[in-house]
Amino acid sequence: MIFGGICATTGLIYLALAVNLLTSVIGAVTLVSYLFIYTPLKRMTWLNTAVGAVPGALPPLMGWTAARGELSGEGWALFAILALWQMPHFMAIAWIYRADYAKAGFKMLPVVDPDGCRTGEQAVSHALALLFVSLCPFVFKMAGAFYLAGALVLGAGYLWFAFQFFAATPLRTGGIDPGARAAVVSGVHHLSAVAAGGDGFGQAEITWKNWFILFRHSASTRLRTAMTTMRITIRASGAPMFFRPTTRSSASNTVWDRCASCCLDFS
Numbered sequence: 001m002i003f004g005g006i007c008a009t010t011g012l013i014y015l016a017l018a019v020n021l022l023t024s025v026i027g028a029v030t031l032v033s034y035l036f037i038y039t040p041l042k043r044m045t046w047l048n049t050a051v052g053a054v055p056g057a058l059p060p061l062m063g064w065t066a067a068r069g070e071l072s073g074e075g076w077a078l079f080a081i082l083a084l085w086q087m088p089h090f091m092a093i094a095w096i097y098r099a100d101y102a103k104a105g106f107k108m109l110p111v112v113d114p115d116g117c118r119t120g121e122q123a124v125s126h127a128l129a130l131l132f133v134s135l136c137p138f139v140f141k142m143a144g145a146f147y148l149a150g151a152l153v154l155g156a157g158y159l160w161f162a163f164q165f166f167a168a169t170p171l172r173t174g175g176i177d178p179g180a181r182a183a184v185v186s187g188v189h190h191l192s193a194v195a196a197g198g199d200g201f202g203q204a205e206i207t208w209k210n211w212f213i214l215f216r217h218s219a220s221t222r223l224r225t226a227m228t229t230m231r232i233t234i235r236a237s238g239a240p241m242f243f244r245p246t247t248r249s250s251a252s253n254t255v256w257d258r259c260a261s262c263c264l265d266f267s
Contacts, residue, residue: 077136087126089187120166131155
């Protein structure tokens, strides 16, 4: 606790002195809202996921204020994209590990939604909103036609997988849910691809070749970080945890397993 507090305070002071005060303030809001609002809410209400989406989406806004020194519609658009993206992604994760969340005492929506209808509705509604909000960088002239086409295709694909997750409700009788796992994988690739296209913000139109290089790096980095964090958490616990992957037979390999293996091999 003391070490974490020292690191956080040092980081905020550094941002204020080396970057600007506004970015430091947003960083403080991110830190406080995550630690003292979102984290306690995990054991109180399923709305914790929506609340947690705020500190989870503030870093892109910090990047914008660090570069521009001001809050603007463009920065808030980046915030909104990440905030909306998180809901379908984490609803699917929470559904997959609903039993483990329940054992840990976390009140995620799938824990209080046995048939998964409300969980699926949340995934679809936020994916639909994301499809429109992700067009804001083009509307604000932050990106060109390449980004617009990519955002439309990727947004439609993410919405499709979210709908498949919702439509699989009658099949949710336990065990592995391929609809949820496909939604998780599509979320990783959606965000990575949009972020790769967004690397051309304010610059010349990004090319297909450069986009693919950026996408591959972004996807592999995100997945490797997630998998490494999961392994560290499990090893440190020395006991079964709610993030421990469930045991599967050789016949239960899913798209998630194959995509994870491919992404982890990227360098």
